[in-house]
Amino acid sequence: MVKSLIAKSLNQALEALDNHSYQIVAGGTDMLIQNRSHTGMPIGYKQDIIYINLIDELNYIKEDKENIYIGANTRLETILESDITPKILKDVILEMASPAIRHTATLAGNIGNASPAGDSLVVLYLLDCKLEIKSINNTRTVFLKDFITGVRKIALNNNELITKLIIPKTNFTNIYFRKVGPRLSDAISKLSFAGGYLIENNQIKDLRIALGAVYITIIRSREIEKEFIGITVDELVENKEKLIKAYEPLIKPIDDQRSNRNYRKKVALNLIKEFISKIEEA
């Protein structure tokens, strides 16, 4: 039998993590399912669990001039209902699971789970999200893109806990989010797309594209984006094929029970095309 622990304060959690190796569980909506056994049998955790869902001091959403700060324990529904949440983050949360899951699940949990199909990740990558990570004697900040290192792999030490998401404010002219799944709610994506752009005086000032579930991590290429920032909208439209071609080699999806690689690749490229068409129409 595992020796699990309920932490009710951040300090208690950090001290416990410093002394013992735990698997961290927030809402539990992924962890319970991934480790479940037959009905009535004990959950098949291989490690002791530390439950952090009841740490109130990590349950907040606030802002300053530059950033939005979301505590690691803030429930998805709270983020959805907040006035300071960016529209594109609301768009993705509204398509994440269902109200019942959103009342307990957290963004930090979705990040810690590090699934290539993690719904919120595609938008958090787009927004250049950073994480605050604490241990008993240290606080560090890391970009989300550097934190997730592979399928279900994260750069978190045994004594550390994600405590905060830091999301820089953006002023996109428009945003575009698409999740492709078999059902609107409670579905794991076949793939997903998030895009945002800023146009001033007919010039592309910012252009960002992120793709989910078509590679081992979320795809976001600043190199490609840079090539198309600074040009005019007409030039972007003229070079549409070049942009799509640039993404083509990065998209390396797999076959699984939800979809297959041909479909995923084709739809991913189509969504980039559709995103550029939206810029053209605007």
Add this chain to the structure above:
Amino acid sequence: MAKIKFKLNDKTVELESDINRRLLDVLRDDFSLTGPKEGCGEGECGACAVLLNQKIVNSCCTPLANVDGQEIVTIEGFSKTKRYQIIKDAFSEMGGVQCGFCTPGMVIAAESLLNKNPHPTDQEIRIALSGNLCRCTGYNMIVKAIKKAAKDGEGLW
């Protein structure tokens, strides 16, 4: 094993248990509350729905640890309220119950919605029910029932 204390259907309960257990198993096996049911067991069908601090959650993916010191209401507890009576009558009148397996979850979803939004639109009702599956596919009648409950129960929520 740990001592867990929480409010269950208006009574404070205490138990010594493995805190990794699913709330669904605790409710059914330890408290004989069989209103919440196991449908899919993975958070997709809503048959196990209960209220946690007045909001709908799936008890099949809620660890017992996460309810320590919190308030849980199951369909059994909710059925003693006036709001339940309104929802129940509306479901009966609009034909919102067919085989009945999803109904406790649907009623919990309706209460969670109306508690937050007493005058929901059709679209808001459909979003609120998006985590609840009815395999008899009687969705339209359930949406109509919740609309009717909102009207008949004016002032209750």
